[in-house]
Amino acid sequence: MPTWDDRIDEAARRLTKGQPRAGFRMRVVARLDEPVRRPPRAWLLAPAAVAIVVLVLVVPREQIDEALPGTQRSSPSADVPLKPEAMTVRSEPLDSNLRLKPDATRAATRTPDSNVRLGPNATTSAPVEFETDLEVAPIELVPVTVAATVVDALEEPPPLAIDPLTIAALDTLESTQ
Amino acid sequence: VTDAELVALARQGDRQAFGELVTRHQSAVYRAALAAVGSPAEAEDAAQDAFISAYRRLGSFRGDASFKTWLLTIAWNHAMNRRRGIQRWLNRSAPGGRWWGTRDGEIPDGTADLPSDAPSPEQAAADAELRRDISHEIRALSPKLRDALLLAQSGEYTYEEIAAMLGTADGTIKWRVSEARRVLKRRLRERGYADVG
Numbered sequence: 001m002p003t004w005d006d007r008i009d010e011a012a013r014r015l016t017k018g019q020p021r022a023g024f025r026m027r028v029v030a031r032l033d034e035p036v037r038r039p040p041r042a043w044l045l046a047p048a049a050v051a052i053v054v055l056v057l058v059v060p061r062e063q064i065d066e067a068l069p070g071t072q073r074s075s076p077s078a079d080v081p082l083k084p085e086a087m088t089v090r091s092e093p094l095d096s097n098l099r100l101k102p103d104a105t106r107a108a109t110r111t112p113d114s115n116v117r118l119g120p121n122a123t124t125s126a127p128v129e130f131e132t133d134l135e136v137a138p139i140e141l142v143p144v145t146v147a148a149t150v151v152d153a154l155e156e157p158p159p160l161a162i163d164p165l166t167i168a169a170l171d172t173l174e175s176t177q
Numbered sequence: 178v179t180d181a182e183l184v185a186l187a188r189q190g191d192r193q194a195f196g197e198l199v200t201r202h203q204s205a206v207y208r209a210a211l212a213a214v215g216s217p218a219e220a221e222d223a224a225q226d227a228f229i230s231a232y233r234r235l236g237s238f239r240g241d242a243s244f245k246t247w248l249l250t251i252a253w254n255h256a257m258n259r260r261r262g263i264q265r266w267l268n269r270s271a272p273g274g275r276w277w278g279t280r281d282g283e284i285p286d287g288t289a290d291l292p293s294d295a296p297s298p299e300q301a302a303a304d305a306e307l308r309r310d311i312s313h314e315i316r317a318l319s320p321k322l323r324d325a326l327l328l329a330q331s332g333e334y335t336y337e338e339i340a341a342m343l344g345t346a347d348g349t350i351k352w353r354v355s356e357a358r359r360v361l362k363r364r365l366r367e368r369g370y371a372d373v374g
Contacts, residue, residue, distance in 0.1 A: 007311060012329075028199050
């Protein structure tokens with residue numbers, strides 16, 4: 001009479017009983033020359049995906065535009081010296097005849113207007129010299145005096161009145177239940 | 178010719194030598210894969226992949242363990258990858274489905290193997306039903322307990338080889354086999370087999 005352990009072991013043996021089909025060795029040897037298939041590895045793809053996301057999110061759009069060909073901008077360079085007046089701020093309201101001096105960060109591909117004289121060989125993509133006779137007065141900063149603030153002390157709040165708690169004795173029978 | 182000598186020849190490109198290694202170990206590799214995936218077709222594919230992979234990695238075999246142990250570790254990893262793939266597919270197509278529980282029709286009921294002095298057809302039928310119930314409960318075990326029990330009872334491997342395959346200690350394998358038997362007996366009692374000890 002077999003024991004239960006014997007019956008279990010026998011059933012387990014049956015579940016792994018068997019042999020590969022005939023010709024197994026031949027099929028294996030025939031596959032030895034198969035090219036190695038290397039699937040893309042997740043641990044390589046993941047950092048690449050993260051790098052792309054960071055590039056898109058972190059790098060400002062302007063920097064990407066500058067890096068791309070065909071989006072030339074008129075940036076400050078040795079050819080276009082910045083004038084010191086360009087950085088001053090006006091203290092007077094602007095009138096209709098006023099023209100700002102060229103801003104070094106603005107694109108030079110804008111359409112030239114009648115007030116702008118281009119050099120003889122200038123093109124729209126070359127640095128542009130602007131001329132104007134407008135004088136801009138610098139801002140004069142006036143010191144501000146702030147008076148000291150005096151805060152009155154808060155009044156003492158009235159004392160809290162709390163009624164004493166009264167606890168009734170528990171019924172002995174109820175408390176044991 | 179020893180395995181080590183065949184390995185040395187195979188490293189030099191001798192396919193016949195590697196073919197001889199395949200012949201020697203195909204049964205052990207196949208049965209390990211069968212224990213992992215539970216399907217003869219999947220087991221054979223996994224076994225083939227394991228041999229191909231071993232051939233390509235012969236250069237990394239240092240001989241610390243036997244060739245069989247090294248090969249079985251590769252085979253088990255391939256079978257586990259295949260089992261995970263099947264389980265993922267099953268989770269998508271039939272959520273909650275269990276791979277090892279899907280091949281009742283492939284389990285032999287054992288009636289043909291009964292000894293000729295079997296007492297009666299009724300007794301034979303009862304024995305066959307008992308085998309099916311035990312097989313069903315084995316398939317329902319947790320993978321760790323089931324793997325250990327099936328590998329241990331296949332008769333192909335030592336506890337050391339099973340431990341190397343599963344990446345754990347010999348003692349852990351022995352405990353898992355014992356625990357698997359204990360769990361199975363409890364479940365059989367719950368099925369109504371009152372005399373389970």
